[in-house]
Amino acid sequence: MNDFFDNWTVQVRKGVLELCILNALAEQERYGYDLVKTLVTVPGLGVTEGTLYPLLSRLRVAGLVSARLEESTQGPARKYYSLTKDGRKIMSVMNEYLETLNRGTRQLLSKGERYA
Amino acid sequence: MPDWTQPAREEVRRYFARVRASLAESDADPDEVVGDLDRHIAEEIAAARLAVVTEEDARRILARIGPLDSQLCAEPRRPTPVENNRRQPKPKPWHVSLVLFGIVLPVITLAFEYFTGMCAALLFDPLPTLWHVLLVATVPFANFLVWRAVRNESTEAQTRFGWVNGFAFGIGLVYVLLFLPLTPFAIPGLIVYGIGLLPLAPLLSLIATLNLRYRLRGARGAGLRLPGLWSGAGLAWLVLLALALPSIVGEIGLRKASSSDAGTRMKGIRWLRALGSEDVLLRACYGRPKRVENIYSFGEPVTPEAARTIYYLVTGCAFNTVPPPKLYAGRGRWRVLEEEFTWDNDQAGDAVAGRVKGLSLASSRQDASVDADAAIGYLEWTLEFKNVSSLQREARAQIALPPGAVVSRLTLWIDGEEREAAFAGRSQVRTAYQEVVQHRRDPVLVTTCGPDRVLLQCYPVPANGGVMKCRVGVTTPLVLTQAEEAFLRGPFFLERNFTLPEDFRHSLWIESRGSLQAQGNRLSSERGKDNRFALRGRVADLELAGPESVVRVSRSGESRQAWVNDSRSAEPQIIRQRIVEAEAKLSGRVVIVVDGTRGMDQFYPAIAEALSKLPDGLELAVLLAADGFESICAAQKGDATLYSRVADRLRKIKAKGGHDNVPALLRAWELAAENRSGVLVWIHGPQPVLLDTAEELRQRLERRGGHPLLCEIQTQAGPNRVAEKLDGLDSVMATPRLGNLSDDLARLFNSWRGKSLQLVRERSGGDLPATTLGGKQTSLHLARLWARDEVLRLSAARKFNQAMQLAERYQLVTALSGAVVLETKAQYERAGLKPAEPASVPAVPEPQTWILILIGLAVFAPNLPRRRPRAD
Numbered sequence: 001m002n003d004f005f006d007n008w009t010v011q012v013r014k015g016v017l018e019l020c021i022l023n024a025l026a027e028q029e030r031y032g033y034d035l036v037k038t039l040v041t042v043p044g045l046g047v048t049e050g051t052l053y054p055l056l057s058r059l060r061v062a063g064l065v066s067a068r069l070e071e072s073t074q075g076p077a078r079k080y081y082s083l084t085k086d087g088r089k090i091m092s093v094m095n096e097y098l099e100t101l102n103r104g105t106r107q108l109l110s111k112g113e114r115y116a
Numbered sequence: 117m118p119d120w121t122q123p124a125r126e127e128v129r130r131y132f133a134r135v136r137a138s139l140a141e142s143d144a145d146p147d148e149v150v151g152d153l154d155r156h157i158a159e160e161i162a163a164a165r166l167a168v169v170t171e172e173d174a175r176r177i178l179a180r181i182g183p184l185d186s187q188l189c190a191e192p193r194r195p196t197p198v199e200n201n202r203r204q205p206k207p208k209p210w211h212v213s214l215v216l217f218g219i220v221l222p223v224i225t226l227a228f229e230y231f232t233g234m235c236a237a238l239l240f241d242p243l244p245t246l247w248h249v250l251l252v253a254t255v256p257f258a259n260f261l262v263w264r265a266v267r268n269e270s271t272e273a274q275t276r277f278g279w280v281n282g283f284a285f286g287i288g289l290v291y292v293l294l295f296l297p298l299t300p301f302a303i304p305g306l307i308v309y310g311i312g313l314l315p316l317a318p319l320l321s322l323i324a325t326l327n328l329r330y331r332l333r334g335a336r337g338a339g340l341r342l343p344g345l346w347s348g349a350g351l352a353w354l355v356l357l358a359l360a361l362p363s364i365v366g367e368i369g370l371r372k373a374s375s376s377d378a379g380t381r382m383k384g385i386r387w388l389r390a391l392g393s394e395d396v397l398l399r400a401c402y403g404r405p406k407r408v409e410n411i412y413s414f415g416e417p418v419t420p421e422a423a424r425t426i427y428y429l430v431t432g433c434a435f436n437t438v439p440p441p442k443l444y445a446g447r448g449r450w451r452v453l454e455e456e457f458t459w460d461n462d463q464a465g466d467a468v469a470g471r472v473k474g475l476s477l478a479s480s481r482q483d484a485s486v487d488a489d490a491a492i493g494y495l496e497w498t499l500e501f502k503n504v505s506s507l508q509r510e511a512r513a514q515i516a517l518p519p520g521a522v523v524s525r526l527t528l529w530i531d532g533e534e535r536e537a538a539f540a541g542r543s544q545v546r547t548a549y550q551e552v553v554q555h556r557r558d559p560v561l562v563t564t565c566g567p568d569r570v571l572l573q574c575y576p577v578p579a580n581g582g583v584m585k586c587r588v589g590v591t592t593p594l595v596l597t598q599a600e601e602a603f604l605r606g607p608f609f610l611e612r613n614f615t616l617p618e619d620f621r622h623s624l625w626i627e628s629r630g631s632l633q634a635q636g637n638r639l640s641s642e643r644g645k646d647n648r649f650a651l652r653g654r655v656a657d658l659e660l661a662g663p664e665s666v667v668r669v670s671r672s673g674e675s676r677q678a679w680v681n682d683s684r685s686a687e688p689q690i691i692r693q694r695i696v697e698a699e700a701k702l703s704g705r706v707v708i709v710v711d712g713t714r715g716m717d718q719f720y721p722a723i724a725e726a727l728s729k730l731p732d733g734l735e736l737a738v739l740l741a742a743d744g745f746e747s748i749c750a751a752q753k754g755d756a757t758l759y760s761r762v763a764d765r766l767r768k769i770k771a772k773g774g775h776d777n778v779p780a781l782l783r784a785w786e787l788a789a790e791n792r793s794g795v796l797v798w799i800h801g802p803q804p805v806l807l808d809t810a811e812e813l814r815q816r817l818e819r820r821g822g823h824p825l826l827c828e829i830q831t832q833a834g835p836n837r838v839a840e841k842l843d844g845l846d847s848v849m850a851t852p853r854l855g856n857l858s859d860d861l862a863r864l865f866n867s868w869r870g871k872s873l874q875l876v877r878e879r880s881g882g883d884l885p886a887t888t889l890g891g892k893q894t895s896l897h898l899a900r901l902w903a904r905d906e907v908l909r910l911s912a913a914r915k916f917n918q919a920m921q922l923a924e925r926y927q928l929v930t931a932l933s934g935a936v937v938l939e940t941k942a943q944y945e946r947a948g949l950k951p952a953e954p955a956s957v958p959a960v961p962e963p964q965t966w967i968l969i970l971i972g973l974a975v976f977a978p979n980l981p982r983r984r985p986r987a988d
Contacts (some may be wrong), residue, residue, distance in 0.1 A: 048182025057144035
């Protein structure tokens with residue numbers, strides 16, 4: 001039972017993690033440390049800081065995110081991430097898709113809760 | 117910056133190594149991730165305000181960062197090959213059709229067109245260069261790559277495949293538009309004959325390309341755009357445009373250059389000189405009217421005649437001096453189409469025109485005999501033509517004769533037998549030739565085509581490796597430079613419609629009783645029959661026209677007279693030749709016209725050097741014939757300073773394109789005619805195209821009666837259309853080329869001062885006793901040379917009938933007469949011609965009179981030509 005649930009949560013988290021990163025960058029560009037610290041606090045996401053960097057790298061290789069280095073007076077050089085044009089488009093499509101999925105899921109959830 | 121302990125460093129290094137290992141199968145960049153983590157650690161240290169980082173600190177920070185969650189980071193697991201094979205679905209129908217129409221059909225179509233040239237032969241050339249072949253080949257290749265990615269459901273490098281597909285789309289779209297007019301015909305062709313698939317190949321493969329793109333996009337995921345369609349297509353169009361640029365520039369230039377407006381025409385010529393492609397121009401020279409020769413042609417094509425003129429104006433050389441363009445790889449069954457393309461439109465005409473495919477010179481020998489004391493030579497040039505094409509061909513060549521020489525024999529081999537020519541009026545022999553050519557029989561024709569030049573025509577050189585052999589006999593005076601020294605130079609090709617194999621050599625054999633010396637190292641000494649001196653050797657075609665083939669003949673300075681009993685004359689007469697020393701008249705004004713055609717640059721230093729040999733006190737004017745004419749030096753008294761200044765100016769001229777020299781000659785004639793002893797010197801390269809009429813120039817030279825004299829000197833072998841129009845005029849003199857240009861010009865300039873040797877030929881009654889005739893008795897060639905002079909004199913006096921009869925009687929090819937060999941007696945009778953008796957023709961060496969009588973007696977009956985059995 002627990003194994004099944006663990007597997008399922010991994011699949012769900014995996015599906016939404018990249019979307020979370022894209023949405024976190026939607027408003028403005030953010031530097032890596034700050035972005036990671038924000039995402040690890042998202043309830044239920046259950047992600048370690050170390051896990052986020054490979055995901056950011058993959059998104060950058062796919063052309064959805066761009067990165068630039070900037071010298072900082074307060075510490076080491078900071079790497080700023082921002083959404084690319086393609087990244088913004090795919091984020092929008094993914095959000096729309098998730099919204100549709102959520103609506104459908106909620107309808108079923110309400111039935112399920114009634115008989116739980 | 118905090119200090120790190122060694123164990124702390126080791127701890128972090130081990131962590132990074134684990135990260136790298138766990139990312140080995142991931143799409144993430146391990147270096148980038150390690151760099152990011154490094155920065156993250158530095159931020160943590162800075163936030164904790166650590167001065168020294170110990171192993172414990174490192175462990176604490178790394179624990180906070182946590183391990184990489186491989187379940188979240190890793191890509192979905194790919195199936196193993198075994199699983200893959202197990203799950204491999206059967207090929208779907210769309211897979212088969214995409215492979216068929218997107219890959220197989222384009223490859224077959226491309227290969228078919230490349231190897232057969234069918235479309236190029238019938239309509240237009242879709243693959244004008246190898247680059248086009250490669251570009252078209254990218255379509256099936258790109259389709260294959262994308263098809264494979266789609267089949268494997270690969271999500272890797274999709275952006276790259278998007279571009280590749282876009283590139284194929286760009287190329288495909290252009291070819292679909294090109295073949296669009298054929299589509300309505302291709303569909304019924306497909307139904308009826310099954311061959312319509314080839315013209316439809318671009319359309320079908322374009323559909324396949326777009327279908328593959330749709331499927332590639334589907335594999336990428338819903339909502340995700342596949343980049344590269346228009347960017348790839350744009351790149352393809354840019355490449356096509358780059359390949360097309362020379363053709364487009366050439367087409368624009370051609371149309372401008374063939375405009376009826378002189379200004380536009382000149383702009384077009386300059387445009388082509390600066391930017392045009394010679395290949396495009398050459399294609400237009402061989403083009404078929406109303407047929408598009410390549411995919412970038414537009415509008416009405418420029419006619420081949422106009423294109424040939426433009427080609428000369430742009431390049432400075434005739435279109436037929438370079439190999440014909442390789443239009444397409446016509447092979448196999450389509451070879452006939454290729455030959456139709458190179459059909460010889462100038463057959464039996466009076467122009468040499470373009471090189472004919474498959475026709476070449478198989479062998480060439482020149483046998484000469486020199487009578488040094490009489491300063492006369494006789495030379496026979498035997499030529500054998502070979503034709504490897506599948507059509508009968510006519511071999512045509514313009515031949516330069518030695519100065520003052522005349523063609524006195526013409527022989528054709530028919531079925532291994534020698535047949536001699538009939539000599540008659542020019543139009544009569546040409547009509548007879550054309551009549552026989554129409555019936556595809558064996559004639560050979562020689563007519564003059566300018567001062568010291570003749571046109572040789574042989575037909576038919578049989579197809580499929582057949583050969584045709586003929587011989588031209590030339591009687592020539594030697595060029596006397598001193599009483600003890602004379603020069604013999606043989607005939608050579610000025611223009612030809614057949615090719616010469618790369619290693620082709622002419623075989624030369626020259627004999628004399630006096631000693632002979634070769635100018636170059638190509639000829640070596642040999643001992644001839646009867647202890648005669650001889651020179652023999654093999655020379656290349658260019659060398660035949662150069663100083664390498666000029667032979668220096670030693671002679672006795674005492675031999676000043678020669679005579680012959682003229683057996684050709686109706687009345688008994690003796691022809692005498694005297695060598696006289698004439699006091700040269702200093703020319704009052706010399707007007708030099710220098711050709712500005714490309715290729716003349718190399719001769720400007722030699723001309724400049726020769727200018728220093730001009731005598732002081734002479735009035736000099738120099739014109740450059742370039743797009744009209746340009747004055748290099750206005751008429752003025754010359755001295756060393758002026759000559760040096762003009763020489764400097766000449767050396768700096770950069771010759772471009774080809775130019776009509778006639779406007780400069782007309783202006784030069786006016787300048788020379790202002791002075792009572794003016795001379796016009798025309799230094800020029802080949803003039804392969806007559807750009808405008810030379811009639812006005814001829815009129816002036818003809819009507820003024822020998823003054824001013826036009827001395828022309830040609831720098832390189834090649835045709836001279838202007839000189840052709842000045843045939844038969846005694847005021848036009850070709851300067852003999854014996855060595856380099858500077859020396860030959862200096863010899864000409866020197867002839868205007870001091871004394872010069874001249875050969876004077878005259879006749880007297882046949883009743884003079886031999887003892888009263890000074891000098892040596894020589895051969896009948898002396899009588900032939902006298903007759904040649906006489907024909908010129910009678911022509912100048914407009915006594916054309918008398919001149920023509922004289923030429924016929926002495927069997928000479930002159931401006932009024934020609935020589936033709938026909939195949940049968942009936943053909944001769946129909947044309948009203950009589951072939952020369954074998955006993956009456958010259959030979960090497962010339963036989964004595966008594967031998968001729970013996971030969972005449974030995975001939976049982978007139979050697980009437982027998983009809984040659986023919987398969988057709």
